[in-house]
Amino acid sequence: MKNKIIKISFFIAVLAVAALIGVSTFAVESPTADAGPNLYLDSGQTGILQGSGTDPNGYSLNYYWNCTGGSLSNNSIAQPIYTAPHIYQFNNQATFTCNLTVTNSYGYSGSNETTIYVNYGNAGNLQVQTNSATSISGNHATLNGYVTNPNYGNTVYVWFEWGTGTNYGNETYHQTKSGSASFVQNISNLSSGTTYHFRSAARLSNGYTVYGQDKTFNTSGTAPENLVVTKKVINLTSGNLNWQTSVSTKPGDILSFVTTVKAQSADAHNVFVKDTLPQNFIYKGNLTLNSNINYSSNPMSGINIGTLPAGQVYVIAYQAQVPSAQNFSYGTTTLSSGVVISSSNAESKTASTQVSVNNSIVSGAVNVPTGITNTSLNDSLFLPIIIILTAFWLYFSGSTNKFADWLRKTKK
Numbered sequence: 001m002k003n004k005i006i007k008i009s010f011f012i013a014v015l016a017v018a019a020l021i022g023v024s025t026f027a028v029e030s031p032t033a034d035a036g037p038n039l040y041l042d043s044g045q046t047g048i049l050q051g052s053g054t055d056p057n058g059y060s061l062n063y064y065w066n067c068t069g070g071s072l073s074n075n076s077i078a079q080p081i082y083t084a085p086h087i088y089q090f091n092n093q094a095t096f097t098c099n100l101t102v103t104n105s106y107g108y109s110g111s112n113e114t115t116i117y118v119n120y121g122n123a124g125n126l127q128v129q130t131n132s133a134t135s136i137s138g139n140h141a142t143l144n145g146y147v148t149n150p151n152y153g154n155t156v157y158v159w160f161e162w163g164t165g166t167n168y169g170n171e172t173y174h175q176t177k178s179g180s181a182s183f184v185q186n187i188s189n190l191s192s193g194t195t196y197h198f199r200s201a202a203r204l205s206n207g208y209t210v211y212g213q214d215k216t217f218n219t220s221g222t223a224p225e226n227l228v229v230t231k232k233v234i235n236l237t238s239g240n241l242n243w244q245t246s247v248s249t250k251p252g253d254i255l256s257f258v259t260t261v262k263a264q265s266a267d268a269h270n271v272f273v274k275d276t277l278p279q280n281f282i283y284k285g286n287l288t289l290n291s292n293i294n295y296s297s298n299p300m301s302g303i304n305i306g307t308l309p310a311g312q313v314y315v316i317a318y319q320a321q322v323p324s325a326q327n328f329s330y331g332t333t334t335l336s337s338g339v340v341i342s343s344s345n346a347e348s349k350t351a352s353t354q355v356s357v358n359n360s361i362v363s364g365a366v367n368v369p370t371g372i373t374n375t376s377l378n379d380s381l382f383l384p385i386i387i388i389l390t391a392f393w394l395y396f397s398g399s400t401n402k403f404a405d406w407l408r409k410t411k412k
Contacts, residue, residue: 031055035100035114037167040211041084042119049114050166051078053102054306058287058296061102069096070116084118093209094118119210126156128202130212138192138221143172145200145212148180155205158183162198164269164345166214171201191266192221194345227271228262229341231351236319246354251325251361254284257353258317259339261308263346268308270344275299277320278335278355280327284319299339308343325361333357 036050049072053061065075073081082098096116103109131144143160156177163169172185183200190196196219200212232243237253249255261271277283283300297303299318308314320337338352 029056030108031059031061031102031104031110033100033102033110033112035098035112036079037165038115038117039082040117040119041082042210044084045118046081046083047116048079049082049098049100051080051100051114052306053078053100053110055102055104056289057104057106059104059106060296061104064101064103065098066101067096067098067116069094070098070118072098082116084116126150126202126204126208126210128158128200128210128212130160130198130200130215132215133198133217135186136217136219138219139190140186140188141190141196141217141219142184142186143198143200144182144184146180146182147177147200147202149177149202149204150180157203157205159201160185160187160198161201161211162187162196164194164196164267166197168197168199174203190219191345192219193347194219226264226266226346227268227341227343227349228264229259229339229349229351231257231259231337231339231353233257233337233353233355244353246356248356248358249322250358251322251328253322254319255322255355256286256317256319257337258315259341259351260313260315261305261341262313263308263310266310266345268310268343268346269306271305271308271314272302272342273299273305273316273339274302274342275316275318275337275339277337280323281335281337282321282323284321287318288316290315322355322357325359328357328359330359330361333359 039047127148129146135142157174161168203209342348
């Protein structure tokens with residue numbers, strides 16, 4: 001009796017684990033908002049807020065901006081035009097914030113905030129201009145600027161901010177200038193074949209700071225070998241769950257493709273994934289991005305996954321179905337499924353898998369469905385769970401030996 005109770009308890013525990021797997025699979029997560037980099041404007045000047053949102057469940061998003069000052073062209077889009085208020089006061093700078101809230105169709109939301117720095121209206125006493133970069137090579141560039149400072153009695157500090165995006169992330173040393181003058185600074189250790197952003201900056205000794213416009217330059221040479229890409233496939237219908245670069249299939253089989261992307265030594269920006277399926281293969285969805293399920297995007301149309309930090313891996317998986325036998329000649333047909341990964345600061349990379357379709361149906365013959373593998377059970381975790389629970393039941397019910405005897409009899 002005691003052993004029977006233990007067996008029943010274990011079986012209930014297995015069912016509970018299976019239930020938990022099912023519940024966690026369909027959990028809804030909140031979206032993430034990104035209000036973008038800070039803006040630096042003069043009084044009355046305009047700029048674009050670089051807002052964006054990501055929903056781990058693939059749901060569509062609604063955007064809403066709320067700013068403490070200034071005005072927006074449209075507060076219900078991701079990237080509206082911001083107009084700074086007109087402010088007139090000497091030697092100072094106003095600060096405003098703009099908060100972005102993104103909400104998905106289930107009502108889950110996320111928020112993020114950016115800061116707007118506005119130079120006062122009569123700050124024309126100090127101006128700084130960003131000029132084009134010169135002497136550009138594969139790993140070096142010269143940045144040029146001009147400062148206008150009628151306040152000859154005040155020392156002005158000038159420098160450049162630079163990086164692979166408009167958040168910059170680097171700045172040169174601060175030079176001192178008096179009056180109006182050009183200034184030049186060199187930057188090095190750049191990556192070849194890469195787009196860089198930079199802007200000039202100037203600050204009076206009393207702390208008043210102004211910024212020049214953003215400019216870009218491209219280093220020469222080929223973009224660095226930074227991305228590592230692999231693509232593999234499994235045949236869900238056959239039950240062989242070992243990821244491989246090639247797979248054997250039959251018409252109607254359900255396949256799962258997975259692409260991994262890794263940024264090695266540097267962040268990869270604006271990473272774009274575009275997949276291709278063999279002709280007539282049917283995209284079945286179940287798209288997952290880094291284990292987040294049910295994205296609505298289609299990898300055949302392309303997916304922008306944004307910035308991939310150095311050392312991190314991004315995983316994209318989806319399911320597809322081999323078309324019916326009428327699409328193939330009798331025998332084996334080998335097809336290819338490829339993926340192209342591009343980035344704004346790295347060389348594009350490709351990867352592919354091979355799919356061998358074994359067609360044993362002679363033209364005109366009828367292929368009769370024979371059981372469970374022709375249903376949607378192959379598209380979920382339900383079939384493996386049934387198999388596991390059946391095995392547990394056979395063992396703990398004491399029917400394993402009876403089942404083995406039955407198998408032996410059927411072979412005679």
